[in-house]
Amino acid sequence: MTGMTRRTLLGASVFAAVSAATGCSDSSSQSGTASGGATGTLDWWDHFSSFKRLNDDWAKTQSSPLKTNVAHTYYDASKATQAFQLAHQANKMPDVYSNVIGLPLPALVSGKWVHEVTIPADIKSKLPKDAFTEGITQLDGKLYGFPMFSFRQSSTLVWVNKDHWSKAGLDPNNVPTDYAAFKDALGKLKSAGIQPLTLAIGADGGRIRDQVDDMAQVAGFPGYQGLQFTTGEYAYHHDAYVTVIEFLKQLNDDKLIMPGSNNFGVVDARTRYASGAVGTFIDGIWCAGGSKALAPTIVDKLASGQILVPTSGMDPWCYRGRPAATYFVSADSKNPDAAGKLIASFMSDDYQKGMVEAMDQPPLNLDLVASSNVVDAYKKGVEYCKKNVFLMPQAIVKNPAVARIDALRKPVTPHVGNIVQGYLGGSIKDLKAELKKLSDATSADRAQALTKAKAAGAKVSEADYVFSDWKPGQDYGAAK
Amino acid sequence: MTSRSVRFKTTWIWIFLVPTVVLYGVYTIYPIIASYWYSLVEWNGFDADQKFVGLSNYREVFADPLFWNSFKVTLFFMLLVVPARVLLTLLLAMVLNSPKLPLIGLLRSAFFIPVVTTTAIIGVVMRFILDPASGPITTVLTKLGFGGVDFLGDQHLALPTAAVLYVWKFFGVTMIYWLAALQTIPYELYEAARIDGAGTGQLFRHITLPMLKPFLIIITVLTVEETFHNFDLMYTLTGGGPYFHTEIIEIYIYRWAFAASIPQLGHASAAAVIFGLLVAVVGALQLWGVYAGRRLRGDQR
Structure with a gap:
């Protein structure tokens, strides 16, 4: 006879494990008993x-x-x-x-x-x-x-290195605003032996997704992240998105984008810019502070330009939420x-x-x-945003119950950022078809979330996403 | 020995075993059971609410082309890595097993150093080394008249590049397996064969290979299983890109569990359970391999 059988030990061990595990996982039982203030x-x-x-x-x-x-x-x-x-x-x-x-x-x-x-x-x-x-x-x-930050900001400004641009015979204080002139400037940088441009296309593709969304708005997409304001429908396959992505593809095919950018996260790309390894970088308004934190000497070489427009003379208007x-x-x-x-x-x-x-x-x-x-x-970047970034209509402002739909949304992959990466790298051949698939998948996801939210008692409908009175170049529903 | 002293001794054995059993339960058994439960619920990991959805997460995982893509990438990576690791390390182990080779200890250590280096660090450092704009490899290629090669950003090169780095990183482990196996072959056999006039090729074909056959099965199965756990290297090298061309199942699971704006732990757990079943199949093969190896060795005796 022994003091403890295998069965007894197993029972004791399982009890101990479950007790420990339950203690680890049951947050509600510990609620309020410990916090940072303790x-x-x-x-x-x-x-x-x-x-x-x-x-x-x-x-x-x-x-x-x-x-x-x-x-x-x-x-x-x-x-x-x-x-x-x-x-x-x-x-x-x-x-x-x-x-x-x-x-x-x-x-x-x-x-x-x-x-x-x-x-x-x-x-x-x-x-x-x-x-x-x-x-x-x-x-x-x-x-x-x-909020502590203004909604009038952008993640898609053009940041240039003054020294590199001057060396290439370009005026860093007069950064081109349209696609053709910008591409021409990048060509001059390349001819001067300078890596022309980098973008954060890699990692999870989140930054290039935001940037393509911004550029599509400026190129004439009447909505935000694929959702059209006036119809409430997803249309990633809109011509504006195609125009923007085709432009990036041209830059890539002409070898004007720094090799490796397809695999760069934001910090990778910004480090190249801050260290002077590249002449131009498309980044948010925070690029100045972020680059300074990486390499303080870059501050004196910073110059900026607005979001690029497809053709000269177009209004560079963007829309952001509250x-x-x-x-x-x-x-x-x-x-x-x-x-x-x-x-x-x-x-x-x-x-x-x-x-x-x-x-x-x-x-x-x-x-x-x-x-x-x-x-x-x-x-200059802040001034651009002040004049050209407007308040957009939002379903959640129209009907706060829409938050219950948002909580039930699921990630739709591949998203625009992934599609850009795939198209530039050659994995995607038919861009418009891929964008149409994204529109359909995003619509289907919203529909499932809407159905579930309604079943749970939320008073929501697709009409919450429709703003037929939206007009471009204006703040929508701003407080007087 | 009295029954009291036996009881005393046995009790102490169980007491010393309890920490291992408890820790194994908490950190291995509990997460496995929990992941099975999570795969049946809709949960973002933030809320207290976990809504039971049955097999819905499994249906979504099976319907997701990117899951099958990651499955394919994982298996293709395994096919790239395993033959290289098993066969190249065997050749190297045979060289390093030669008693006539000078600096044998130093060479064995040199090949083992990458194994003890943190995998994530290797991933980060290799990104700099392979940088297609300013990395040292690009500099050399440019001086030789070739352009820079985007090893990690090119859809056709990213996975083979990761495979080469993986083989290099874990070369030493498989090499040690083979060295141990080679040292089980009695030296007298080689000596006798040489006296009978056997050449190097004949020694390899008629002595080394037959004697190593049982180990070949075990080492291959072990290597196959190891290649399924490659998250740290692949994530730091490519993050699954470009365009999912290196997204192994572990990165797929991570993307759904942590990289989504609203994490989908149910979906991620369902994928993890399916992945676990794949590993379990390999584990069963491993057991069979051990059994077959023992039987073969028994036959040889």
């Missing part, structure tokens, strides 16, 4: 690389007025989502965190991710009325955060008042000044940029 510090996580130093310093200055130790942690954007996913399941969410999770606000509220915030009246008065939108920043009248909250307070925060005050402090003049100087996404008040000490290339 240690007496106010934890603050974000993914803004250009603001890293600013935020580290700001955490130190705020510790005293908030009477708690503010600890700032930066996460790379590509890793932040996973970090938050794990932290939420383990009830270790920071008190304050940047909005990188990707869920619509109603899902964040129902999933106990966010806490209502109260903003002091003097801070609220600094924010434009468009900063508060039911379904995006507030729900049932409760405020969950506010911005979501930049930061949230965790539902588990032990000190939501201090967390709310920390978020409110980001609207102070000192922090706003620091934000502008970091040359990342522009602040809500774009006038702060013109009077700041930043490089002209950044000012």
Whole structure:
């Protein structure tokens, strides 16, 4: 006879394993028992690389007025989502965190991710009325955060290296705006022995997708991310998308795009630009700050141009949605008042000044940029956005219940970015047919999400996506 | 020994085993069971709600052409890698098994160093080395009068390039297997054959190969199984691109579980379960290989 049989041991082990595993996975049972505030510090996580130093310093200055130790942690954007996913399941969410999770606000509220915030009246008065939108920043009248960045921004500006452009006999302060002139300029760079252009076509294709969406709008697509404003239908196979992608294909076939760009993520491409390995880079307004963070000497060589238009004289108009909250307070925060005050402090003049100087996404008040000490290339980019980026119509603003459809949407692959990669690399032969497939697949995905949302009681319909009164070159439904 | 002392000893054995059993349960058994459950629910990993959807995730995975693409890429990668790894390492092991070879320890270590280097680091460094604009290989090719080659961005070259790097990275492991196998062949056999006038080719054909046959089965099956776990190298090298040409199943699973704006853990888990079944089939082959190897060795004795 033995003290412990195999069966007893197995039972004990399974019990121990299940207990441990259950303890690991059951977030609701631990809810509220532990959080970032439990240690007496106010934890603050974000993914803004250009603001890293600013935020580290700001955490130190705020510790005293908030009477708690503010600890700032930066996460790379590509890793932040996973970090938050794990932290939420383990009830270790920071008190304050940047909005990188990707869920619509109603899902964040129902999933106990966010806490209502109260903003002091003097801070609220600094924010434009468009900063508060039911379904995006507030729900049932409760405020969950506010945007800090202007929606008038772009991820598709042309950034050039002044030295390289001058060497090729080009004027870096007068970057071509149409396809033909731009291609001609790239040809001159190539003739001068300079790698002409790089783009972030690789990784998950997310950046080139955003850029093709922007360029398609400028080329005449009356919608956003394939969705036409006036009809509410997906039309990635619209001529504007074909025109843009064919232009990129021409640049690629003429070897004007740096070899390897097909495999570059954003940082790969930006590193080439910041290090001076390439003459031109298509990137967001934040390229100035991002490049400076990689190679400070590039700052004096920066020049910028607008989003490219197919033919000279076209209006370079773009449309973007109302911005979501930049930061949230965790539902588990032990000190939501201090967390709310920390978020409110980001609207102070000192922090706003620091934000502008970091040359990342522009602040809500774009006038702060013109009077700041930043490089002209950044000012020029912001000025372009101020005049040419407009507020677009959004189904979620028309009917906040649309958030329930959004929460049920699934990724549609290959998306536009993947298609660009495949077409440039030769894997896709019939571009229009591939774009039509994408339109059909995206429509089918919305239809399944709509059906499920309706079955769950949401009062939504396809009509929520139709804005027959939309007019180009204007803000849609802006607050008066 | 009294029954009390036996009981005391056995209890201690079980007590020492408990940490292993618990850790294996938590980190291996539980995730396997959990992934089976997740494959039956619709869940984004963020919400507490997990909606049971039956086999719907499996239907979606089977209907996704990109899943079958990743399946094809995984198998094609295995076909590229396994013969190269098994046969080339055998040749090298035979060279390194020669007692007359100078610096034998140094050479064996040199071939083993890539094995102990972190795979992700190799992926990152190789991206710089293979950079088609400014990498050292491009510089050499340009000086020789050829243009730069986009090894990782070209749809036809990306997978073979990754395969070559993978073979180089894990060359040392298979080489060690073969060295161990070669050292089981009695040296007297070779000596006797040489006295009888056998040449190098005859020694290989009539002694080395027959004696290594049992090991060939085991090493091949082990190598096949290893090639299915190549996420770190492939993800850091190509991320699955260009246009899914190097998207092995592990990257497909990762894309659905973590890279989607709203993660689809149900879909990813269904793909993982199917992938697990593929690995299980190889595992069964591995068991058969071990059994067949033993039987062959028994026959040889």
